[in-house]
Amino acid sequence: MAEGNRLAAAIRVDGVSHVYRPPRGKPVLALDKISLEVREREFLALLGPSGCGKSTLLYLMGGFMPISQGSIYVGERAVTAPGPDRGVVFQHFALFPWKTVRQNVLYGLEKLGLPREEQRRRAQEYIDMVKLTGFEDSYPNQLSGGMKQRAAIARTLAVDPQILLMDEPFGALDAQTRSLMQEELLSIWQRTRKTVVFVTHDVQEAVYLAERIAVMTARPGRIKTIVDSRFQEKGPGLLKSPAFVEKVDYVWNLVRQEAIAAQGGKA
Amino acid sequence: MKQSLLATAWRYTPLLLLVLIWEAGTRLGIISKWALPTFDSVAVAWFNLLESGDLIYNGAASLMRAAAGLGLAVVVGAVLGILMAWIKPVRIVFNPIVQVFYPIPKSALIPIMMLWLGFGHMSKIMLIFLGCMLPVTLSAFNGARGVDHVLIWSARSLGASWRAVLWEVITPGAMPEILAGVRTSIALSFVLLVSSELIVSREGLGYLIGWLGDGGVYNGMFAVVLTVAGLGFAADRLYLMLMRRLLVWRE
Amino acid sequence: MSEARALPGKAAEPRTDEGRAMSISGVAAQILIRSGSVIALLIGWELLARSGAFTTFLLPPLSLVLERVWDDVTSGALVVNLGLTLYRAAVGFAVAAVGGIILGVLIARIPFVHWLFDPIVSVGFPMPKIAFLPVFMLWFGLYDVSKISMVIFDSIFPVIAATVAGTQAVENQLVWSARSLGAKDRAVLWEIVMPAALPQILTGLQIALPIALIVTIVCEMLMGGEGLGGAMIQSSRFADSPGVFAGIFEIAIAGWAVIKGQEWVRRKLLVWHQETQSVATM
Numbered sequence: 001m002a003e004g005n006r007l008a009a010a011i012r013v014d015g016v017s018h019v020y021r022p023p024r025g026k027p028v029l030a031l032d033k034i035s036l037e038v039r040e041r042e043f044l045a046l047l048g049p050s051g052c053g054k055s056t057l058l059y060l061m062g063g064f065m066p067i068s069q070g071s072i073y074v075g076e077r078a079v080t081a082p083g084p085d086r087g088v089v090f091q092h093f094a095l096f097p098w099k100t101v102r103q104n105v106l107y108g109l110e111k112l113g114l115p116r117e118e119q120r121r122r123a124q125e126y127i128d129m130v131k132l133t134g135f136e137d138s139y140p141n142q143l144s145g146g147m148k149q150r151a152a153i154a155r156t157l158a159v160d161p162q163i164l165l166m167d168e169p170f171g172a173l174d175a176q177t178r179s180l181m182q183e184e185l186l187s188i189w190q191r192t193r194k195t196v197v198f199v200t201h202d203v204q205e206a207v208y209l210a211e212r213i214a215v216m217t218a219r220p221g222r223i224k225t226i227v228d229s230r231f232q233e234k235g236p237g238l239l240k241s242p243a244f245v246e247k248v249d250y251v252w253n254l255v256r257q258e259a260i261a262a263q264g265g266k267a
Numbered sequence: 268m269k270q271s272l273l274a275t276a277w278r279y280t281p282l283l284l285l286v287l288i289w290e291a292g293t294r295l296g297i298i299s300k301w302a303l304p305t306f307d308s309v310a311v312a313w314f315n316l317l318e319s320g321d322l323i324y325n326g327a328a329s330l331m332r333a334a335a336g337l338g339l340a341v342v343v344g345a346v347l348g349i350l351m352a353w354i355k356p357v358r359i360v361f362n363p364i365v366q367v368f369y370p371i372p373k374s375a376l377i378p379i380m381m382l383w384l385g386f387g388h389m390s391k392i393m394l395i396f397l398g399c400m401l402p403v404t405l406s407a408f409n410g411a412r413g414v415d416h417v418l419i420w421s422a423r424s425l426g427a428s429w430r431a432v433l434w435e436v437i438t439p440g441a442m443p444e445i446l447a448g449v450r451t452s453i454a455l456s457f458v459l460l461v462s463s464e465l466i467v468s469r470e471g472l473g474y475l476i477g478w479l480g481d482g483g484v485y486n487g488m489f490a491v492v493l494t495v496a497g498l499g500f501a502a503d504r505l506y507l508m509l510m511r512r513l514l515v516w517r518e
Numbered sequence: 519m520s521e522a523r524a525l526p527g528k529a530a531e532p533r534t535d536e537g538r539a540m541s542i543s544g545v546a547a548q549i550l551i552r553s554g555s556v557i558a559l560l561i562g563w564e565l566l567a568r569s570g571a572f573t574t575f576l577l578p579p580l581s582l583v584l585e586r587v588w589d590d591v592t593s594g595a596l597v598v599n600l601g602l603t604l605y606r607a608a609v610g611f612a613v614a615a616v617g618g619i620i621l622g623v624l625i626a627r628i629p630f631v632h633w634l635f636d637p638i639v640s641v642g643f644p645m646p647k648i649a650f651l652p653v654f655m656l657w658f659g660l661y662d663v664s665k666i667s668m669v670i671f672d673s674i675f676p677v678i679a680a681t682v683a684g685t686q687a688v689e690n691q692l693v694w695s696a697r698s699l700g701a702k703d704r705a706v707l708w709e710i711v712m713p714a715a716l717p718q719i720l721t722g723l724q725i726a727l728p729i730a731l732i733v734t735i736v737c738e739m740l741m742g743g744e745g746l747g748g749a750m751i752q753s754s755r756f757a758d759s760p761g762v763f764a765g766i767f768e769i770a771i772a773g774w775a776v777i778k779g780q781e782w783v784r785r786k787l788l789v790w791h792q793e794t795q796s797v798a799t800m
Contacts, residue, residue, distance in 0.1 A: 064694045082697035094691040098713045098790045111700035139790040152695075159699060302657055363559045371770045372732035373772045377739060378762045379752035383576065457646035462736045465651065466751065473649070480652040488652060495649040503644030505739055 009073075010163060010195040011038040011061060016070035018056055018194035031054050032220040033070065038163075043189060043196045045229075047203065053221030054125035054199045055167050061197065062088050062165050074163065079150070084108060087161035091168040093148040095140040101127065101151045102136040108159035126154040129188065153185075157192070163200060164196045171260035179236075182209060186234055203252045207244065208234070215254050218262035227251055289483045304486035321475060322494070329460055329471040330498075332388055336395025337456045344400040344452075345445050348407025349437060365404060373398030373455065374462050390469070391463050398459045399452035406448025410441030437503035446510045453506055457499040470496075534787030578760040586764035595749070600772060603734050603745040606662060610669025611730040615723055622681025622719075640752020641680055647672045648736060649757045655741070665737040672733045673726040696742075719789055724780045731776060735769060746772070 018031040030053040038044050046054040059065050061072055063082040072079040074086065082088075089157065095104050102123055109119040127136055127186075130150035140148055149169060170178040186209060189196060200206050206229070207212045213227045228245065231238060238244050290306040292298040304312075316322040351358045351365075376394055384390035414437050422436045464473020472495050479488040543684075560580055566572070567579035574582070624631045633699035651668050658664035688711050697712045738747025746769055753761030 059694075062694065062698060064690075064697070084695060084698065084700045086696045086698060088695060090691045091697065092691065094689070094695040096678055096692065096696075096713070098711065098716070107696070107701075110701035111705075155695075155699070161698075278633075281634045282637050282641065285638070286642055363556050367559060370773045371766065372728065372735065372773055374732050374736045374739075375750070375766050375769045377736075378750045379766065382754045382757065382759060382762055449682045454644050454646070458648055461646045461649045462739075466736075466740050467646070476649065476652050480656065485656065488656075490651055492649050496645040496647075499649075500641050500644050 009037045010040040010042075010075070011036075011197070012073040013037070013057070014071045014073070016057070016060060016062065016067060016072060018053065018065075018068065020056070029220040029253050031060075031147045032222050034221065034223060035070075036214060036223055038195060038197055040195055041193045043198065043209060043211045045206035045213045046197060046199045046216060047251070048201065048216030048221065048224075049091070049218055049255065049259040050201060051219050051262055052216045052258065053219060054201075054216055056196060057221070058088075058165050058167050059165075062086055084112070085153050085157045085161055086163045086165055087156035087159065088165045089149070089156050089169045089253070091165070091171045093145075093152045093172075095148055095152055095155070099139050100139055101132060101154075103157050104151060105155045108155060112159060121152070122158055123154075125232070126158045127151075129157070130154045130184070135193050144177075144180060145173045149173065149181060152185075153188075157188070162195060164194045166198045168199050168201070171200075171202075178205075183236060185209065189232075192204050194246065203255055204239075204248050207248050207251055208238065215251065215252060216257045216258070224258065225254060227254070282447075301485075304489060308486040309489045309493070312486040313494070316475075316490060322491070325475040326494075328388070329464065329473070332391040332471065333440055333456045333460045336392045336459075337399055337452060339392075339396045340399035340428065340452060341403050341449055343396075344360065344403030344448075345407045345438075345441075347372060347400075348409075348445075349411040349433065350440060351404070351436060352408050352411035352441075353433065365471055368401060369405075373401075373459060373488075377459075377463050377466060380463070386467055386469050391460060391468070394463055395456045395459050399456050402451045402455065403445065403448045406444045406451075407441055410444030410448075411437050413444070414440035434448040443514055444511050446513065450503065450506055450510065453502055454499065457495075461495060464515070575757070575759045578763055582760050583763040583767060586670070586760045587767055590764060590768070596768060599744055599746045599749050600768065603731070603738065603747065604772070606665050606737075606745070607669060607727075607730040607734040610666045610734065611673055611727050612728065613666075614670045614673035614677055614726055618677025618722070618726070619681050619719060621674075621680070622678045623685055623712075625678065626682045626685040627707075635678075638691070639675060643675050647675075648733065651740060653736060660741055665734060668737050669730045669733050673730045676725040676729065677719075677722045681715065681719050681723070684718030684722075685711055687718065688714040717788055720784055720787065724784065727776055727780060728773060731773060 005126065013034055013036040013049065016031060016034045017029065019027050020030040022028045030065060034057060046057060048054050056065070061065055061074075063079045063086070067079065068254055079086075096107065099107070105123040105127055108123055114122070124136070127133060130153055132147060132150050132154065135143065135147065135151075140151065143151065149172075153169075170181050173181060182205060197211060198206070210229050213229050215224045216222065217224045227247075227250070229251075231241075268479045270298055286306055289298075289303070293303055293305040295298055313322070347357075347361065353363055373394070376397060380390040384393055418440065419432055420437055422432050427435065460471070461473045463472040465477055468474040472491055476491045476495070479485075479491060562578040563577075567574075567577045567582075586597070590599075621635070626632070626636050627670055635644040648668070650671065651664075654664040654667050654671075660669055692714055693706055696706050701709065734745070735747035735750075741750045742748050742751060746765060750762055750765035750769075753759075753765060
């Protein structure tokens with residue numbers, strides 16, 4: 001399956017289908033034989049309209065739901081359960097509200113069984129990295145949305161996962177905070193070079209952050225097409241460049257049809 | 268329709284199991300018959316009590332008391348709560364009374380009622396009335412307070428008088444909360460009824476339980492205990508159905 | 519850190535205007551206003567009782583009742599009765615709390631246990647469980663065991679209901695986050711599910727404790743003997759009206775103290791849960 005590209009596959013999704021069974025009502029096909037390769041160290045966006053199953057696919061990669069049809073491989077191993085090799089960041093932060101920021105970040109480190117001193121040092125390092133120094137002893141309740149998400153990111157990064165699964169992580173933030181967080185995520189990624197799978201419905205966000213964008217169809221979700229989204233340099237200045245605007249327009253047109261279909265109409 | 272009937276039956280099957288264990292256990296002597304009469308002897312005793320009229324007579328007395336007390340509590344309580352919510356002088360007068368009585372457990376009023384009103388009907392009715400009034404008042408208060416100002420302004424601008432607004436806009440708006448408060452009161456009324464009848468009464472289901480127990484007629488005692496429990500459960504379920512019907516517009 | 523800005527949108531708890539920082543005089547003013555009407559009520563009682571409109575039997579003056587309460591305190595009777603009642607209620611509550619939480623967790627997580635207990639809890643809740651008191655008296659005698667069993671029977675239901683609701687309501691994403699950070703099943707239960715369900719479980723316990731207290735008192739009223747309930751019923755049998763009123767007073771104070779105590783415990787345990795007064799922004 002090498003396509004002239006020497007990068008190995010970090011995640012290989014092979015013919016995965018998923019049926020959603022609501023407690024009342026008929027089962028619905030959420031994902032339809034999805035096959036996808038996420039290359040090592042790349043930043044891949046899963047982009048599509050609401051209900052297209054992009055989050056579901058992410059959860060399957062994370063091992064949070066059982067895979068009934070098809071398979072997902074991370075490196076050599078099939079995904080059967082969650083693990084510290086695949087860190088996850090959710091839209092609504094999922095911080096443990098009864099723990100302080102520091103305690104949240106320490107949680108995964110404790111599970112790794114590192115010596116106490118090392119845990120503390122690492123926790124502080126990541127808290128500093130996300131610029132939350134000084135708020136180590138605050139409870140999530142006392143933090144703004146942006147700060148909560150930074151804490152969540154610190155918690156996830158602290159266990160040094162190879163893969164980062166992010167489910168619309170900036171969706172709950174206001175527009176300004178979102179822009180700042182995008183820049184910070186980009187800079188963290190450029191420094192740590194993890195494999196990132198980033199779910200979003202925001203076209204501009206996908207083009208800005210990702211190297212490749214997997215555009216999904218409306219339900220049942222399939223991969224419609226994969227768009228290359230690399231630019232010379234990614235930074236705030238990019239947003240105004242004509243190449244960028246053109247790309248956003250191009251991708252939006254791909255998504256637009258699906259968005260309309262998702263709402264029950266025709267393109 | 269048939270499916271949900273089956274589902275309901277399956278849901279309550281553990282209770283059937285309980286009865287079977289009861290019967291088997293006592294029959295086989297695992298559970299002493301002295302402590303727990305066999306289920307069938309309890310059933311027989313129940314029918315005897317029904318036939319002799321004891322169950323009907325005492326049951327009627329109990330239900331009459333509960334209904335009277337509860338009815339008064341709901342009407343007076345709801346009116347008071349609604350008025351308190353929107354008419355300042357009423358609130359100022361009654362708020363301290365409500366605040367003082369709220370933390371007092373209503374069963375503590377049993378000896379006072381006995382003192383004032385003796386062993387008969389009035390002490391129970393008064394007890395239930397006073398005891399159940401508070402939850403209804405509080406629910407009515409909260410419900411009436413929560414009515415959207417916009418609705419009231421619309422009605423006023425259409426020419427409704429304050430009286431009309433109270434009864435035609437605020438009361439229906441407060442209904443969901445009031446109905447929820449009434450549900451609590453129903454359960455409370457049963458508890459107050461049974462407690463007071465166990466302690467001080469000459470008739471009623473609580474009294475009957477005590478009388479049968481003192482007389483050593485344990486299968487009869489169990490029969491009436493289960494009857495009371497069943498009535499409480501049935502009242503709650505029936506009320507729930509009524510409440511759903513009344514609040515259809517809310518769905 | 520920027521200035522006070524309360525978090526919007528949190529579910530309101532009853533009667534809280536204490537969310538904002540208040541000056542000392544502001545707090546004092548609040549207390550005065552609140553107790554002012556209660557004080558007015560108490561004064562009204564005294565005047566009404568003395569006016570002769572009611573006999574001492576019907577409405578003993580507040581002063582007489584307070585005198586009686588004081589007698590109870592100095593004679594030691596109050597300590598004995600209150601202590602006994604609280605002891606019974608506390609033991610019953612403790613058993614109901616532990617048993618209820620364990621049962622609640624099992625019901626929430628094991629489908630078979632859920633099936634088995636669901637109708638029992640659902641039927642048991644609206645039942646006037648006090649009707650079973652004569653049964654418990656038959657089984658366990660006339661002393662503490664029967665009273666305590668009744669308390670357990672009555673208090674365990676709200677604890678079970680709250681525990682089931684609390685553990686079931688734990689957000690998936692909290693559990694998933696923990697799992698992907700390396701937590702195994704047992705760790706997830708104790709380190710994530712239980713703390714997350716704590717607010718709701720505490721609410722259940724807060725409902726159960728007053729129930730335990732009042733059920734104890736009712737049992738004492740029926741069975742006599744010592745304890746607040748027994749003392750009260752004794753007074754009423756002797757037509758001792760001030761005694762009965764004194765009893766209500768004592769029960770009310772005990773009840774009030776229990777509720778205040780609960781609120782304090784809740785505040786301490788759920789420090790992280792409270793709306794805080796200032797939100798940091800960056």
